[in-house]
Each structure stands twice: as C-alpha cells, then as structure tokens.
Amino acid sequence: MGYVKYTKTATFLFPLLGIPKAIFSCNVKNTFGTTMFTTRFYNAFIGDCKVDNYKEGFVFIVVRAYQDIDFQCFYDTMGAFENYVDDYERGDYVVFVYSIIDKFKADYKLLMDGKYSKISPEGKKAVLSNNYFSGKPYTLPLILGKSEALKKGWEDRLEVDLLDQEVWSIITPEKEEMCDDILEDLVGESSIKPNKIHENENENE
Numbered sequence: 001m002g003y004v005k006y007t008k009t010a011t012f013l014f015p016l017l018g019i020p021k022a023i024f025s026c027n028v029k030n031t032f033g034t035t036m037f038t039t040r041f042y043n044a045f046i047g048d049c050k051v052d053n054y055k056e057g058f059v060f061i062v063v064r065a066y067q068d069i070d071f072q073c074f075y076d077t078m079g080a081f082e083n084y085v086d087d088y089e090r091g092d093y094v095v096f097v098y099s100i101i102d103k104f105k106a107d108y109k110l111l112m113d114g115k116y117s118k119i120s121p122e123g124k125k126a127v128l129s130n131n132y133f134s135g136k137p138y139t140l141p142l143i144l145g146k147s148e149a150l151k152k153g154w155e156d157r158l159e160v161d162l163l164d165q166e167v168w169s170i171i172t173p174e175k176e177e178m179c180d181d182i183l184e185d186l187v188g189e190s191s192i193k194p195n196k197i198h199e200n201e202n203e204n205e
Contacts, residue, residue, distance in 0.1 A: 008171045010044040010132035011140070012111050013059050016104035016123065021130055023077060028068050040064050040074060041132065042093060045178040046171075050090075054097055057108065058085065060178055061096045065089065095178070114170030117146035143168040 024041040042062040047055065054060075063078075065071075078096050079087065085097040100108045107123035110116075119127075124144045133140060142150040143166075150167040175182065 004043060006132040006134045007043055007045060007176050009046050009059060009176045011134075012116070012127055012131070012171070013046065013100070013108065014044045014061070014132060015126040015130045016100045016108055016111075017059055017061075017081075017083060017098045018101045018104075018126075019061075019078075019081060019098070019130075021132070023074070024063065026068065026070060026074070028064075028066055036066070037064060040066075040071075043183075044132070045176055045182075046173060047177045048090070048095065049177050049179040051088075054085065057100055057105070059098050059100070061098065062090070062093045062178065063096065065092055065094045090178075112171055114166055114168075116143050116166050116168055119144070 021039075021041070024039045026040055027038055028036045030036050040063040042064055044062065045060045046058070048060055061078075075087075075094075078084065081098065083099045083101050085099055087094060087096045089095075104120075104123055104126065107119040110118045110123075127144065128140055131140065139150075141147075146167055151165075154167060
C-alpha cells in the first residue's frame with residue numbers, strides 16, 4: 001500500500017468539521033489475515049473538479065470504499081453529522097461532503113487566507129488535536145504560533161526576509177481540489193521504502 005501525503009485541507013480544514021479521527025479507525029484484513037489498512041480515511045480536499053455543486057466552505061473527505069462487515073455502520077455514522085451535505089462514489093472511493101461548523105467559519109476564512117497564527121484558540125486546539133499531517137507533529141504548533149525559529153529556518157533557506165509573514169505556505173486551491181492527477185501525485189512509494197516526504201519535511205508545500 002502506497003504512502004499518502006496529506007493535503008493542507010486534511011491538516012487544517014478537516015479539524016473544523018467536528019468529526020473525530022477515531023471514527024475512521026478499522027482493521028481490514030485480507031483472506032490471509034494480514035491487515036490491509038487501519039483507517040478508512042484517505043485524504044481531504046476543498047472541492048472536486050468533477051463536481052460543481054459546492055464551491056466554498058465545504059470539505060470533501062475521501063474514504064476507502066472497502067465493504068467490510070463494519071462499513072455500513074461507519075457509513076451511517078458519517079451521514080449522521082449535522083453538517084453532512086452529500087456523499088457519492090468516485091472510483092474506488094466514497095466521498096463525503098461536509099460544511100464547516102458555524103463556530104469555525106471565521107477560522108476557515110483565515111486559514112484559506114494563509115493566516116494560520118490568527119485563528120481562534122479553539123480553532124488551534126481543534127487543529128492540533130484532530131488533524132491529518134504528513135510532517136512531524138511538533139511542526140504544527142510552530143506553524144500556528146508563527147514560530148520565530150521556523151521563520152528563521154525559512155529565511156536562511158530561502159535567503160529572504162519574511163518580515164511579518166506566516167511561516168507556512170498558503171493553501172493553494174488548485175492543489176487542494178480532487179482531480180485524478182492530484183490523487184495520483186499524493187500517492188508516494190511503498191511504505192516499506194524510505195519516506196522522502198518526511199526526510200524533506202521542511203519543504204513548504
């Protein structure tokens with residue numbers, strides 16, 4: 001099974017839905033009793049290039065559609081959230097569409113503008129406790145706190161003065177929309193091989 005690099009949507013916007021990560025936990029095994037995957041969550045996006053209905057303020061959660069014995073219960077649970085909007089099949093996946101819950105709508109706008117350090121304390125708590133992030137866990141508090149150390153690291157690397165800018169790159173809509181090429185690009189090499197994404201964690205992507 002390939003390694004998936006999580007989008008910024010999965011890291012910063014998914015937590016604003018109020019959906020606990022634990023819901024996606026599973027233990028799907030093949031006929032030989034070997035675990036195939038332990039989470040149904042695949043990734044999250046701000047849109048789908050094949051769907052025009054939902055343009056702003058929505059998050060598309062992509063899950064593995066493997067029909068194990070617990071899938072129907074999982075499906076029913078996902079549809080029971082008040083901010084559930086829609087779901088549909090897309091290839092080997094099921095996509096659930098949700099709106100941002102009311103108390104985080106202001107944080108959503110700030111995050112879409114790349115103002116990570118400006119979101120509310122409650123928004124930061126949600127991001128830190130319920131995110132999908134491909135980098136090291138300690139990086140997120142540095143981003144949300146606009147860490148001087150992280151800023152200095154970028155300035156040294158890029159040889160520029162970032163002044164009062166945020167210390168992480170902005171969410172780029174065209175990179176956060178679910179299209180076939182994006183889905184392919186986000187799947188890396190087999191998880192048993194060295195993880196280049198983690199080795200180069202400071203890539204501001």
